[in-house]
Amino acid sequence: MNAPLLSVRDLSLWYGRAQALFGLVFDVMPGEVLVLAGRNGAGKTSTLRAIMGLVPRVSGEIVYAGRPIRGMAPHAIARLGVGYVPEDRRIFTELTVAENLEAGRKPAPVGSPIRPWTIERIHTLFPKLAELSDRPGGALSGGEQQMLTLARTLMGNPQLLLLDEPSEGLAPLVVERIAETVRELKREGLTILLSEQNARFTEAVADRVLWLERGVLQNLIDNDTTDKNEKNR
Amino acid sequence: MQDAGGLKGKLAGRNRRPAMRLDMLRSAMSAFLIQSLNGLASAASLFLVAAGLTLIFGVTRIVNFAHGSFYMLGVYIAWTVAEGVSGAGGFWAGLAAAALVAALVGVTVETLILRRIYQAPELLQLTATFALVLILKDVALAVWGPEDRLGPRAPGVLGGAVEFGGRAFPVWDLCLIAIGVAMLGLLTWLTRRTRFGLLVRAATEDREMAAALGVNERWLFTGVFALGSALAGLAGALQMPREPASLALDLALIADVFVVVVIGGLGSIPGAFVAAVLVSLVKAWCIALGQVSVGALSLDLTKLTLVAEFLVMAAVLLVRPNGLFGRPLRHVPVDREALYEPRPAPSARVLTGLAVALAAVTVLPVVLDDYSAVLATDMAVAALFATSLAFIIGPGGMGSFGHAAYFGLGAYGAALAAQAGWSFGAALAAGLALAALAAVLFGALSVRLSGTYMAMLTLAFAQIVWSVVFQWDAVTGGSNGLTGVWPPEALSDRNRFYLFALALCAAGVLLLAWLNLTPFGHALRAVRDARVKAEAIGLPATRFTWAAFTVGGTLAGLAGAVYAFSKGSISPDVLAIPRSVDALVMVLLGGLNTLFGPVFGAVLFTWLADGLARTTEYWRASLGIVILAVVLSAPRGIMGTWGAWRARRARRAAREGDMPGGGR
Amino acid sequence: MSAAPRLSATGLVKRFGGVAAVREVSFAVAAGETVALIGANGAGKTTTFNLVNGQLLPDTGTVALDGRDVTRLAPAARFHAGIGRTFQITANFLSMRVIDNVLLALASREGWAWRLTSVFTRPGAAEEKARALLARVALEHVAAEPASALAYGDLKRLELAVALAGAPRVLLMDEPTAGMSAEERTALMTLARETARREQLALLFTEHDMDVVFGFADRILVMHRGRLIAQGAPEAVAQDAIVREVYLGAGPVASTRGTA
Secondary structure, eight states: OOOOSEEEEEEEEEETTEEEEEEEEEEEOTTOEEEEEOOTTSSHHHHHHHHTTOOSSEEEEEEETTEEOTTSOHHHHHHTTEEEEOTTOOOOTTSBHHHHHHHHOOOOOTTOOSOOOOHHHHHHHOHHHHHTTTSBGGGSOHHHHHHHHHHHHHTTOOSEEEEEOTTTTOOHHHHHHHHHHHHHHHHTTOEEEEEEOOHHHHHHHOSEEEEEETTEEEEEEESSGGGTTOOOO | OHHHHHHHHHHHHHHOOSOOOGGGHHHHHHHHHHHHHHHHHHHHHHHHHHHHHHHHHHHHOOOOTTHHHHHHHHHHHHHHHHHHSOHHHHHHHHHHHHHHHHHHHHHHHHHHTGGGGTTSOHHHHHHHHHHHHHHHHHHHHHHHOSSOBOOOOOSGGGGSEEEETTEEEEHHHHHHHHHHHHHHHHHHHHHHHSHHHHHHHHHHHOHHHHHHTTOOHHHHHHHHHHHHHHHHHHHHHHHTTTSOBOTTHHHHHHHHHHHHHHHHOTTOHHHHHHHHHHHHHHHHHHHHHOEEEETTEEEEGGGGHHHHHHHHHHHHHHHOTTOSSOOOOOOOOOOHHHHOOOOOOOOHHHHHHHHHHHHHHHHHHHHSOHHHHHHHHHHHHHHHHHHHHHHHHTTTOOOOSOTHHHHHHHHHHHHHHHHTTOOHHHHHHHHHHHHHHHHHHHHHHHTTSOHHHHHHHHHHHHHHHHHHHHHOHHHHOGGGOBOOOOOOGGGOSHHHHHHHHHHHHHHHHHHHHHHHHSHHHHHHHHHHHOHHHHHHTTOOHHHHHHHHHHHHHHHHHHHHHHHHHHHSOBOGGGGSHHHHHHHHHHHHHHOTTSSSHHHHHHHHHHHHHHHHHHHOTTHHHHHHHHHHHHHHHOTTHHHHHHHHHHHHHHHHHHHHHTGGGOOO | OOSSOSEEEEEEEEEETTEEEEEEEEEEEOTTOEEEEEOOTTSSHHHHHHHHHTSSOOSEEEEEETTEEOTTOOHHHHHHHTEEEEOSSOOOOTTSBHHHHHHHHHHHHHTOTTOOSSOTTOOSHHHHHHHHHHHHTTOGGGTTSBGGGSOHHHHHHHHHHHHHHTOOSEEEEESTTTTOOHHHHHHHHHHHHHHHHHTTOEEEEEOSOHHHHHHHOSEEEEEETTEEEEEEOHHHHHHOHHHIIIIIOSSTTTOOTTTO
16 A cells, blocks of 8 residues: 555644644545535635645644644645645736746646646646736636646646635536546546535545534545545556 | 925026017027926926836835835935035936935835735735834934035036027937937836736736745745835935935935826826826916916916926826726725624713713813913814814715815814904804815715825825915915914913814814714715615715715815814914825824724824823834834734724633633 | 516626626515526626625616615615615624614614613514524524634524515515525525515525525526526426536536426
8 A cells, every 4th residue: 555645633723712624634645635525614725725834833743755744834835745735726817827927836746656747747737827818817717717826736746736626616517627627637646626516516526535623624535436445447 | 395496486487478579479488398398307207206206106005105205315425425526426326326215215115124014904004114204304304404406417418408599408408309219218118028027917916826926925026125114215226417416305205206107097007108298398387477367367376386286187087087097996896894893872881981071071171280281282282183084084985185175174264254354253263164165066976086186185185285375475375384273262361272173173072973883874874885785775985985974075174273272373384285194193093993092093193192202302203103103013902902802802701701612 | 566677687787997798687586485596607607796785886777676676776775675685705793792783774774873861772662673583593592602703504594584674575686595504495495585575575585505596586587797697487497408518517517307
């Protein structure tokens, strides 16, 4: 069995006096798509933000590629190869599409197995972005912004991708396309941890599903039980 | 501001012509041209400082009050180097040294202090940077002494003059214009064409996202701070041939720079350029046109120079609430824990405590000496002043940075009425009314704006009032102020006056505390918590905030009126920037979201300021250090921190109480 | 009974800069009717809501309530005219208790929000009413808790109670069930629809969950890039070729119980 790429142990988190996460324990294996499911307020976004180092009051252990990363600055975590795509996209609205991509560009960490991303490869994955290069980020539609925010993070050559509710607010039609993209990225060798409420989207992409409720991890459900211990696809 | 204004006044005198007769039209035209060029030269320095401030604000969201101090340091350092090293080399070395030292000071300040308060509320940040102003001013006082220091002219040809239509114009001023334009080009290139600039723009819009993409925030912030501070230092050094280094430069300039940055739109460099040119030209033209007569009406436009920029700013903000080139600022998430503030009817215990406290403060000074009665009067006045501001900031959810205007108008209203022979009561009422009128008027214009823009507009209004009072010798006594404002015979005894002041101020504080409990107070907080929602349930948001602003301003006026009678004389200082900051510091010291925190803060601050002023020449710096210590160690104020500590302890006790049941 | 529909919007247009967020949108909602407004984020749903409740003024077009033109009224005045709404991103008064949120809406409607002569949080008739409203959304047990301590789904329900406190004739609900469990959704939407029928109010809601949309709407409006591209009964909308092409799609991810 492989060592997990990300290992979370006893993760708890507080906002002021309110505790939002209660001792989460889970692993993300290299190359898998793990879905954190649950309702709004269940703690999905908090979990991803905690891994990314964006929440101040966190306890427990977060180990990425064998290195403890809890307490590290977000930029340092990003440079180790963790990419974060936020729920609300957070496009730089006053930068053009090309500038948004440039802002995300950074070299792959040493020893990364992922083929480095270039503008050309991004444009192959998202042909629409090539047409929109000089458009300000703020002028894109919701679906286009979702592609851009994903592409921007890919430009940083992450090995682990944290995707927060990628289907949120998109037309069912576009959701379909995003699901295809996630599968494509998995084929590229990326490891993906994504949060989702849309059960059908989850079904379409997940290798395994974790269910969060009020900050507590409920149980482990495998999307496809036959797939359980062999993740060498 | 005083010094800068005075200097420009002298320049104006030299260039002005008494009348505009036809045969002198040509001469008038060239005077106009010269003044315009003069304005553009001033615009260059203003732009450099403003560009630095706006860059820093864009990325860190901190409005750095101390930016004017970096400029002041720049002038002093350039002067020192130019004095020490003879010849042209000294002059140029001075420029470089000024930029370098300012950058170093900026980086030191950023890494040691500001880095810790990036997440704090903006008024707290403003106050912290004001503490730096106090400290840097005393540093300059210690190093260079209180006298003005006039530097050498620019070397060689640059120190000479050229002729325009028979008038001499300094070559150096032409250089400044060129440097201003060149710096605009350089900064535009830097922000638009380099990766550093791209990341600055990205972080300006969303610094957390930039960090998540791998951008090292700390380096970026420090880099931007170094650049911005260097620009301020350089701007100061470039001004050396034009004006002497003086300790008043910091605040004089920062008010101008705030105006420029706000007009241009916070975070916009082209905006800062356009605004700097606009403001400088308007001021220059006021001087050039001088006395203007329209029919029987005669208006001296030169008197407008101190106010002109604020008028421009008010006009711009009314049309474009985010400045000429600005964008709405991204909302900063708030600490939910700090939010909850239930306001139940006061319990018997609270009421008893209040009664005991009131009884104690009534008796205490009477049994002490004369001096303590005076100090206690100051404390009572300060308590009402601070509480009235806390009402605007806390339940009102607004940022006022010009609260001194209402305090000062209350004082001047009362003093003028007393001098006109009005009775004591009528004079107090006059002060109150004048402050209320100003609060209604300025409030109507400023409560529509959000966050930093509102803080800056209130500051602008306060500066307008200050300028009018400062210049209107015939009525306000100008810089000398008004004297002989005494209470009636019955209250001439210090202890008796104290009791009177205490009664009025306590009534004011209790009124504000009461308002917090009423439906009005809750509706006001509803508007603050969720403005759009409040409107959707039928609460007209702007009317509530306007009412709250008016209440706060009026009660500040009451405090001011009492103050005037307690001192017997007043000067424009009562409505200057430092007094507005005093009120903020008192509020932050005590704690904003506690009912009587501001009272506590006011008492502590008054005692501290009094003690420091009597023991050290460097009381400003000492005060600044105290402010910084509080801001850094107890950002919720002393009362707020104490309350949070007590709540934590109570929770821990409760948790240990149900341990057997087990937690999660 | 007047002949005019409870809520009618006619020819609404709203531009931001050069971009038209809403173009020529016209629709009506009858008293007692439950209507869903669907479309992708950015299609113009929230802008339409903002035009109806007065948060934004349309460039052209009118909004009428029982035939009375309310297009130029500010949001606060529209509340008093009878338009209530809940928000997509929950907006509550978090510095106060749960019950205070409802009390404020009552104070506004009953005209005592400006009162200076009494304490807000005293027991009385208003508090009784507020408790009754909280009971309707099953939040009575947390009436005295800080609103900031409520879970997400509870905040959504609190929003409904606050909106109902205004006794609205038109109720706009922006994604009322986002982030709730299936049971919570059904309970909330059942309550909303029953209230609409019983009190003859026009209920207009936006929603991304197609199960909720097709399960509860009497009629559906579909927006795409600022335009209303279809409206009608759920079955008709589900079969509409254009709607399938630009919004619903036909794949396994997009398919819904409602259309299956």
